[in-house]
Amino acid sequence: MLRVAICTSSEADRQVISGLAERYCNRKSVPVQILKCGNGMELCDEVGDGNWFDVVFLDIMAKPESGVEVARRLRRLRYAGKIVFCAAAPVFHPELFDVGAAGYLVQPYGTERFFKTMDRLVHAVRTSVYPVKCRSKLMCVPQDE
Numbered sequence: 494m495l496r497v498a499i500c501t502s503s504e505a506d507r508q509v510i511s512g513l514a515e516r517y518c519n520r521k522s523v524p525v526q527i528l529k530c531g532n533g534m535e536l537c538d539e540v541g542d543g544n545w546f547d548v549v550f551l552d553i554m555a556k557p558e559s560g561v562e563v564a565r566r567l568r569r570l571r572y573a574g575k576i577v578f579c580a581a582a583p584v585f586h587p588e589l590f591d592v593g594a595a596g597y598l599v600q601p602y603g604t605e606r607f608f609k610t611m612d613r614l615v616h617a618v619r620t621s622v623y624p625v626k627c628r629s630k631l632m633c634v635p636q637d638e
Contacts, residue, residue, distance in 0.1 A: 501552035502529040513607045533563030540570050547618040553578045575614050602612035
C-alpha cells in the first residue's frame, strides 16, 4: 500500500495531483491511499498523530504557510518520507535541498513527468523502509534507524 498525502491550498491542484497518483497506481497495480489537506497544519497534525505517508506533495507557495515551512515542520516531527514540491512556475528554490526534497513538479502537471517521478519514488520507498503494523496503524521504519 502506497500512502500519499497531498497538501496544497488549491482544491483544483489537490484534485489534479490525486487523479494523477490514482492513475499511476492503477496502471502499476499499486494499492494507494490518498489524504488531501488544504493546509500544512492538517498534514503536520496527521504526521504528529503517528500517521505515515510514503510520499508527500507540497505546494511550495501555499498559504498561510509555504511548502518549505511545512517541510521543515515535518522533518522536525521526524518524518523521513519523500517530499515532492509542486509549483506554478519553474523558479529555483535552493532551500529545497535543506529539507531533502525528492522531486519538483511544475504546472501544468504532465502525466509523463509525474509518472517518471512516481517510478523513482516508489522504487526508493520500497527499498528504504520496513512496514510494521502497530495496533491499528501501519508504521514505516526507515532502514537507517
